[in-house]
Amino acid sequence: QSALTQPPSASGSPGQSVTISCTGTSSDVGGYDYVSWYQQHPGKAPKLIIYEVSKRPSGVPDHFSGSKSGNTASLTVSGLQAEDEADYYCSSYVGSSNLVFGGGTKLTVL
Amino acid sequence: QVQLQESGPGLVKPSQTLSLTCTVSGDSIISGGYYWSWIRQRPGKDLEWIGYIYYSGTTYYTPSLESRVSISVDTSRNQFSLRLNSMTAADTAVYYCVKDATGYGELDTWGQGTLVTVST
Numbered sequence: 001q002s003a004l005t006q007p008p009s010a011s012g013s014p015g016q017s018v019t020i021s022c023t024g025t026s027s028d029v030g031g032y033d034y035v036s037w038y039q040q041h042p043g044k045a046p047k048l049i050i051y052e053v054s055k056r057p058s059g060v061p062d063h064f065s066g067s068k069s070g071n072t073a074s075l076t077v078s079g080l081q082a083e084d085e086a087d088y089y090c091s092s093y094v095g096s097s098n099l100v101f102g103g104g105t106k107l108t109v110l
Numbered sequence: 111q112v113q114l115q116e117s118g119p120g121l122v123k124p125s126q127t128l129s130l131t132c133t134v135s136g137d138s139i140i141s142g143g144y145y146w147s148w149i150r151q152r153p154g155k156d157l158e159w160i161g162y163i164y165y166s167g168t169t170y171y172t173p174s175l176e177s178r179v180s181i182s183v184d185t186s187r188n189q190f191s192l193r194l195n196s197m198t199a200a201d202t203a204v205y206y207c208v209k210d211a212t213g214y215g216e217l218d219t220w221g222q223g224t225l226v227t228v229s230t
Binding site: 032034036038045046047048051052057087089091092093096097098099100101103104 | 155156157158159162170172173206213214215216217218220221222223
């Protein structure tokens, strides 16, 4: 069982917005502003798309955005595109130089 | 631009020790103050942070694997390595070497991953 809880699946039509949640506790998501999100296409390594809750690395499209409220972080994908279909994982720093992940969410573009 | 490449055996027998090496190219492993990490992904997709090493040699491990794992760095070869002993079928996974830019989980550069199967 993963430390952080994500819905196993999410879906939306092209052009729509989809939000994926990542729920933890006050010891991880709620306690630190070090939540990251990763996109993973089949057979590929994960790719960082959001770090420190809401920051985007250079080159990541601005239709990816992140936020946090209490013990739940969220990733919003706006203006869904076919290439956004992938698995998405959240992670959180948990103190003492430790990191935990969510179980992943499969995003389907209908 | 930093690139990472894992190398090591694809098959390990139960009870044996896994040894993987990650070669860093495009930058020196001692520059930038980065944390050099190992992460694995078992079949069924969950990601698991194993641990990381700072270029100075300071290491941090996940508690569940701490008794079996060791990460080391060879600055002369620009490499860092993972050793995981007493391997079981539950350790079958794709192992990634990853650069953590801050030590707080900003995993901005990943190797392609290497599948390690534990089997007789």
